[in-house]
Amino acid sequence: SGATLLYEVDGATHELNLPLKSFEFAQNGIPLTLNATMPQDGTITAIRFNYLSDPDYMAELADAETLRVRLDDGPFSQVNLNLTDQEEGVEIDLPDTAVSATTSLRITAEAGPGGLIRANTSILMNEHWDDLLPISTNGRNAYGSYYTEVTGGQRPVTSQDNDDKRREVLQWLDEADYIMISSQRAMWHLPRLPLVYPMMIKYYEWLFDGTLGFELVTEFHATHEIGSLYISDTGGTVSWGEAPEVGWPPPPEWAAEEAFSVYDHPPVWIFKKTDAYSHEQTAELLGNIDLSNPIFMNPQEATQAPDGLMLTAKEWLTQRANGTFRDIFAVDGALNQSPTLAAVVWWLTVIALGWLAFPILFVVLRGLPDRGYALARIFALLFVSYFGWILASYDVLPNTRGTLLLGTAVMGILSLILFLRHRHDIAAWVSANLAYIGIAEAVGIGLYLLMIGIRLGNPDVWDVIWGGEKPMDLSYFTAVLKSTTFPPYDPWYAGGYINYYYYGFVYVGSITKLLGVIPALAYNLILPMLYSFTGLGVFSIAYNLVESKDWQAAIEQSPIANLQTRLNKRAISAGLIATLLAVFLGNLAEVGVLTNAWYKAGNDALGSIPLVGNIMQTLDGGIKVLSGQPAPIYPSDWFWNASRAINANPGEVAPITEFPFFTFLYGDLHAHMISLPLTILALGWAVALALQTVSGKQFTVNGNEKPYATRNTQYARWEIALQWLLGGLAIGALRATNTWDWPTYLVIGGLAVLFWVWRKENGRFTLSAILQAIIFIILLVSLSILSFWPFANHYGTAYSSVSLWPGSYTQLSNYLIIYGLFLFFVVTHLVRELRDWTSSWTFEGMRRFEPAGPALIVALVAYVVLLLALIIRGYLIAPVVLTLITLSGLLGLRRELPAARRIVLILISSALGLTMAVEIIVLDGDIGRMNTVFKFYMQVWILLSVVAGVTAVWLWPSVQQRSKLVRNVWQTALGVMLFAAFLYPVLATQAKWNVRMNKSAPHTLDGMAFMPVTSYADTNNSTIPLVYDYEAIQWMYHNIDGSPVIVEAHNHSNGGFSEYRSITSRVAMYTGLPAVVGWDWHQRQQ
Template identity: 25%
Template structure:
């Protein structure tokens, strides 16, 4: 393996940690760990936003230098003692908690090493079962881009219409470490994973302090549930083998009727295990969780954006625990959230609203009255709140929404180039109501979210201390019955968590910011059972659930770091928790209400069951993953598979990769049919024949994968497909006209082109063979020598 490159990236992350620590120490000054585990995403944000803006004019060294300078200046300002600085002295204004820093370093190092091992056994950017061709191609196109946004590698001549923030971060890191793209792909995957796990560890550890919990215990639970746990599908399939013979088939039939599985597949149990199956539970959706995503190995936005979602949650937490009297600090904290949101729009647009929503929830649930944020509104807010409890709650929500609207304006300004350019596409997108036939079943929701629902349900009920639990049980059963009757199973799964969490937070129960995360996740789960974004990127609500459930998992897994040890520890008094949050006082011990031995034993057993049931997937999946290594041995080279699996292409791809700039490449489009839709040849989507040349070199091709339908609309994409077909099959005049129209420089003719078009030859004026190797011929087009429309030669 490439240990020298690994060391370079570890040095980079150490530098990011050092630069980011003063920033997060200012964010969480009262926390014992000073937010140490959040230093890397904070530094990455401050580095990348200036680079993004400068890159609109000059991408490359100018953008990189701009980001580095802004980060160093911001870090220095945050680290300095401002009072001493005004007095002309240079002193350090933040203290460094060595134990917390050491914990964060250990968690990051272990997570980074774990994912590097996983990627070393499966490093290739295969086009099968994912979008690695898209992700790798974006990295290559960014390396070639003179300005941002880069040219679309699958739609030559036009800027990319896709959120590419994670690829931008990877490119900047690759430049800082002098790493070729083929290695940067896997190193960045490991880095994003480690950053996520460490951020979850830190946030859970810090929130756990408010409940008198051990930082390490809370952080370890969060790290496990974020980085290694899975849904209940695998444990359920394994448990099926222990059922009596007469029960197995009826249970399998019941599960199959409510999920995306078949009866035969369920009955095969452990023998048919595939890491893939656990992500396809609810019909018509994708139900990913972090370990599956990183095992699959896409460098995709819904994965790489997760550390910044937790950074936003940390900002919300900082606001939540800031005393009401510190109005200036609360305003300052809220002003940083739109910056995170703006960056998240560029990075993963799907979680842009979630970042802002976390701020809204923090304002609603914080002990501080939100109307004190607005100059001149404090007295009026107090009068409204004094009228009734309902008036107080409505005022809180109203002011929070007003603050959010102001935040949206700032976020739009931060990401203005993205919203005014990249995000504007030719495809149709509408928000649609979800019909009962499209909603998730109760069984499907419980298989995906059951571990969280059980843990949070127990946690919230223990804190609510319901006097007459029989009424609560009856109410839950009634909600479940109504939900099943109207086709809204969320009434029995996520809505109770939303309601119980809201009530606990607003009735001075002994809960804290972990419950804000519970409410946020429950709100997302409920929302995608009611509406979806109807777009051309995926059928029905597939993409909506796919991109939303990863956010739910990250928020809920972090909350588990407090909920599970909180169940074990017992219930602190409400007054002490409220005071600790309001005054940022040190942690205190729990009262005697939750200290009975039998409850402690039951809670420990429950925690063990949660860990075992959600951990079995990781043990088996990772074990299967490392059983086989790549043919050439373990490596972090994402393109080594080309030489071993497709040697007839390798030399030609390397030759193209050495071309400078962004010359246009012509190759067969990544679709199985012509514009008329009547072509019946082999579907090439998601296999090697789908644009290997452009995807592995970053050279823009005229029409690439049919994903472009989701970015440009069907007419634009299939119009180009027809033109590509005409360039391969038409006469010299047609070819010359279209080669000139698209400014084609190179023409790729390989097995994929011959499979689609038959024998292809470009023996014509202005076109000559530039490279021939293996089963590939690359032609070079000399535009000025192409035949003109009248048959003469131009120039």
């Protein structure tokens, strides 16, 4: 305080602070009286005034001062002083006076001859939201009588760091004599937010190491002791012989959560200013801290994005110094000058990579009859892209063509090793499956050429109205290709990195970078490639499920004679049907678009006819439209409306109901498009594991004793490990490609593990089987997480929780418009399965069910209760969906069911379960439930395509055996729905071709070729020829080194013209160069 009484006890000096905050002594003025109580027996020896100064001090007119003090009524002790304007401590000896404890003391002080004397007390700084130290006790008011706080009281150390706070920190450091930290609340919390509190983190660091000119004079820290062992729960540390130190830096993660200490034994630190403190030095230290870009984050956001989604200085320097466009892409090379040649070489490269990877899948996907042949090309790109990505993510090798070539070589070496180990098996398989290989290749190239033809109709990678989000896609894609390390730099926010599930661009970028094809051309080759991968992948899985029955029989019975030497037409048909449903047909909503167009074209007078007016008007309009009259609807309605087929309340954003053909036709290279082949690879892995033979028997081809399908024991352990590594990689890739797919396929992978273990244990879930399943599921999940850890470590998302959906629910009619064709196959299949099951019932067989009777009754009651609850809640699709899920599950429990049929039932339950789930829950932060429905409905479409393809060929013989009436009704219903589904590709494709900015622009795969012949009109009614942009971009391709930051016009989404309709960001789009800022809403989402 301002004055301290000194006394001795047994030769040791003790101090008693006296109640003095501020006082001014003047000759003949009012004396100062201080009252105190002696705390213990002792001898008073002196008094010290801790902060004395001359308030009128002037160096040239300095006056001497006199101060005298006495204890009670004793004699005065006097001291002569020469004070300045700088405060100093002055000690005045008193006559030794023995005083007993609790004695009341009165100290009187007054000024003698000379100038004025000012006495002050210690100025203490405390932190806000914490205890004020010292605490007032025993009637002694700490800040009423003893101490003074810094200006403003307890200081807001947790307010955001900025220039104002910097000045505030300097002020309190200048003022404070002591800094009191009464707990770890702020000091250990703020470092968790390094981007919010860069200054405060340095403040605490410099406080503890003495840089600020303060020293730690005392610390209070409660510990637990066991003999000489000291344990600090607060600091998470132990020591021997003395208490461990706590303070700075903050303790490790295993320290107790702060709530366990701050309320009853918080650590306390007290710092005292020393002569080393310097205002100038402190101002310089604080001034060197960069506060130019303040970022506010809460702890959860900081945990998700500890780097604030910004590249480090070193990473940013590396990215800008590299990525020269002309070095990565052969701008003037043959492929970029001839799109046709590029398309041919591209596909040949895909086939070559698939063949190179096939020996790996031959071993890993040994549960599939086609041994993963059709999936090999999907896996090949995954292997090569992952090799380059993981090394660049850990800064081992840069993201260059050389690294990708090295990855290709590594894949080739691994394939060669496996080929040499299994060459007889592979040769036998190839010899027996040449016809299948030919058909698979035909399907693959057929789909590739089909989508190339569709792209040629409208290859423009931008459109002022229907360009979609191609600017974002191409910007991100090009930036990923140009990035030297990962995460890739953000082309729409210079200095940041792409906070998006960007791995899909790495995946498709691998072949782009290997061949040096410029992104605008590669864009129109990637779409056909992904289209082919998706269709061929679905073909493979459906084929394998149908083929597996004969294939498994061959494994069990050996030899299989001619089973593998002839083509299984039913399996091929299943694959083709599944492909047709997955990537070519649309939903049934195009019927509504067509009839609406006809109705609007019809004579309004006909609509007034009672009962049949609408029909008459529609038929009239239909005749006119078919006769050549333009349909009076927006041209885009033909391809757009079917993707918004679910009802929504007024003011509610309608859910997206995309399906693969719309996705590829619209042509946005989005995450959900790129992930389609990867989801099929993950599904293929799951099906392969589920179908994997567990009998251990070998089988031969035409007497050849060289086995090519056996159980795990015939494979080396490292080959078995490859199976799990591929599963983890394929599923993990979904997290970094389209995160929405990751949980779904983790569940499907987990179900496959359960099914595989169940089959291994002869259809029993013993304790051993349960433990095995848990271990392998944990292994699969862990591999999927760890394989893409660098992505997860940088990816920050605000959308990580779900809640109940409060809006409108899907009408059953809308649901049937989307999935009616699929449900036609599903329902027919379940009816057939149910009939097959019930027709095999016997009295003896039913008696075996008696022990399970109570459980079945409970399950039935639960089903009825749940169904009623869902109906009351308003879930209109529940009666259909829940019934089909329950029936699928019940039919799947039959012990005698072949594996493939059980897998199909599992897929039915899984797919329909997803459609029910999005009726109930929604991702927090979604726009309505737009993306929640959209992302999961895409998954359902693929799963049900496989199911429909397989069940179609299983059903056909049974249908043919029905009565003519039943057969005709079934076939007619199927024909009507197929016709309705065919309407979409027929009508939508032509419409999409007609929405070009310049219909006379070249029909070429070069996505920029439209620019030299196209003009753009902005909101000022000015026409801008894009040829100049085109020429400027071409110049940049040839002349700009590295990836320097560019500045281009920015259009705010809240302005009069949406960025979707503007020309902004086109330089970043076509060059991948980092712009200061891109599209407004997209960057806010990041």
